[in-house]
Amino acid sequence: MKKQQSKNIAIIGSGLVGSLLAIYLKKYGHKITVFDRRPDIRKVDFSGRSINLAMSNRGWNALKEVGLEDKIKEIAIPLDKRAMHVIGQPEYYQKYGKEGEAIWSISRGVLNRKMIDLAEAEGVQFKFDEKVWDVDLPEAKLYTGETEKGEWQEYKYDLIFGCDGAFSRVRHKMQRRSRFDYSQDFIDVGYKELTIAPNADGTHKLDKHSFHIWPRGKFMLIAMPNLDGSFTCTLFMPFEGEVSFENIKTKDDARVFFKTYFPNVMQDLDNLMEDFFKNPTSAMVTMKCFPWTYWDKVALVGDSAHAIVPFYGQGMNAGFEDIYVLNTIIHKYGDDWEAIFNEFQQVRKPNADAIAELSYRNFMEMSSKTADPKFLLQKKIEKHFATQHPEKWLPVYSRVTFSDRPYAEALAEGDAQEAIMKKVMSIEDIEQKWDSKEVEEFILKQL
Template sequence: MRKDVIIVGAGLAGSLCALYMLKRGFKVRLYERRADMRKAVLVAGRSINLALSVRGWTALEKVGVDAHVKEISIAMPKRVMHDLEGNLTDQFYGNQDQAIYSVPRGELNVLLMNLAQERGAELFFNQKCFDVDLENPKLIFENTIDGKISNVSCDLIIGADGAFSAIRTKMMKQDRFQYSQYYIEHGYKELLIPANADGSHKIEKNALHIWPRGNFMLIALPNLDGSYTCTLFSPFEGKDSFKELKTPQDITKFFNSVFKDFTPLIPDLVEQFLHNPTASLGIFKCFPWNVKDFCVLIGDSAHATVPFYGQGMNASFEDCRVLDDLIEEHEGDMLRTLNKFSQIRKPNGDGVQDLSLHNFIVMRDKTADPIFLLQKKIEQKFAQLYPEKWLPLYSMVSFSNISYAEAWVIGMEQEKLMSKIMNLPNIKETWDSDVIMQEMLKMC
């Protein structure tokens, strides 16, 4: 008999997971709280984008949808740093042939939902899950338009309902279930740089742009229509905070003083700033991620993180691939599959969260710090000479499928080693010498 799966949440993780479960021959029903975004996304006039990297691509490829996603993505092989005076510096993320990709979130979600539907999934919109029976796989949904309640049962429940998961909330009522949430002091606001009149990009297209300013920073990712989605990350309160930017005068003065070359790119900057919401950022942890052999959490519902490594979606896509691998490995034994999934993915959820917090410091402070840039040059040189001994942390996370947990541990060991190297006398003069490479080799 075909296994009957209900996926709660038709976001990025839920839609991709549907494709995996369909490929396995399961019956799949996707329930989504929101209206069908396929009717709204293309007229939204505003595109939010995400950075997709190797582990995301690996998961898309395994289920045969990577070529579709390629068509809506823009390669970003480098960061372009914008200093206070508007001077630009390029920093390649890896080797010249490696890139992360800017992908429009709405279009990606629509694409995955369409493919899931074409391949046999049933999609239900305006269906808010508000209860789940953790004794037997049963769910209760409320139609958000007419209030109608439906009770549905299945063999397997996949909770892909995001950071504020209803499935996880119910799991929290179980004995010994672990849960924590931590909001950082920074929030974010999105702004849009429009395209030129001819549809071209106003700044370099194939790059992620960063304006690092210490306690706050601005980033911009290109969209296919010539625009850029920009995100300002700032503290909610205190110096240079959102709280200080209340009036058009405050906003204009702030942007003119710290983002000189950015300000002229958005003619209606003040209107956008006042109109667009300021959102919070948090880390959500829980364990275990499964209940018995019939309920499991994937994506943000299990491990929502702050966005500074651009890995939340990538980690969620990796969940789908790993869950599928485990179903295969355990030949349909769902108890062993889900227990193992929870056990092996939890350290990676923690790993991606640690990495994300760490990269906030790197992006906002270090990318403008000459000592850090020198350190990266030394690492790069060593990695090229001894690739079997050193893969830079950014490459482990973004250009490999090495587990997040392992990347984090290796990355922190590399940091320790590099702090010894950076403390060697005259490192600024000697960094390019064989002596430094030999010193690193001894320490590895």
């Protein structure tokens, strides 16, 4: 590991990625200032537009590296399975992985408060309610002020990190340069945060160690447990169309909607309806860009570089893995920030693109394929084979969620598996002999 000279570093954004990056960089002895345009999240209510986080292997790795894994596990709940709530069927469970493998439910707000506390304890300085309006990229200067048109204050740094999320102001500045590739693609489904309250005795109303899903074709409800006995639910639904946010206008509309599609959460109906009209409907976007860095001065990390739709539960994990990888590259190059930034973007970009693609495909799969018997049979065959030959067939979900193999590899392996399964599905009478020796041998020959 090469030594580093102490630098004066600004991080824009005090979210999860900004706070964790601050902790990492502080450990090198750098002077770290974190700017956020919003107030200190520890002093305000949460926004009501959050989806609970599912921390998995990559997120934990990044926390472990700076000794935070245990502290964060205290505020997380392990979920080792999906609980499926299908109309007309009893609740049933799908294990996520092997024994001991789980994803962990954490409230975004609770985690963010904790991370800021931990960063402050390390000596990171936070400047809340200070809005960055402009960045001088080659000079690594920041301009902040009350309003965009008003008086600005200038700050000069050695390095600036943009951890300011999908609508990053730092990226916004980079984006106006020539030869900066950029895309933002919204999906036509929105989401809304809802809550299921705890039982009177503080226990959870649904199984506490499950990720609860009510799949309904074009829309779905999910629920993830919180420490206080409540569940944070997310309703994903098209903005427009037959069953859509647009078409639920009155309390009566909402009552009919919940009664029709989610009968087993009716005891929380009042709750849900209040949230439905109180909380905003949010949009989801896939954002890609390149380059992520400017000389040895400015770098984007996390959502500001690669925002993804939430259907693989990997947004935060990918951001934390950025930091983990960046750190290994710092180890390699020491003070050569140009080399660090260049390798960082070269290594991470293909993986960011891969998890964006996987997340989008999961969205498409959930909205259009979950009712297709052919698709369900294919999933059953894959699972069957993977159980028989765990060393030969690691499901994509496991590779993404429980391994630290690159996302790009998971995508490529998944495509290879899909090609094999296409052949399997065209075997005559596959419905009858899906679990036969013949099919098993067939797959083995393809590998």
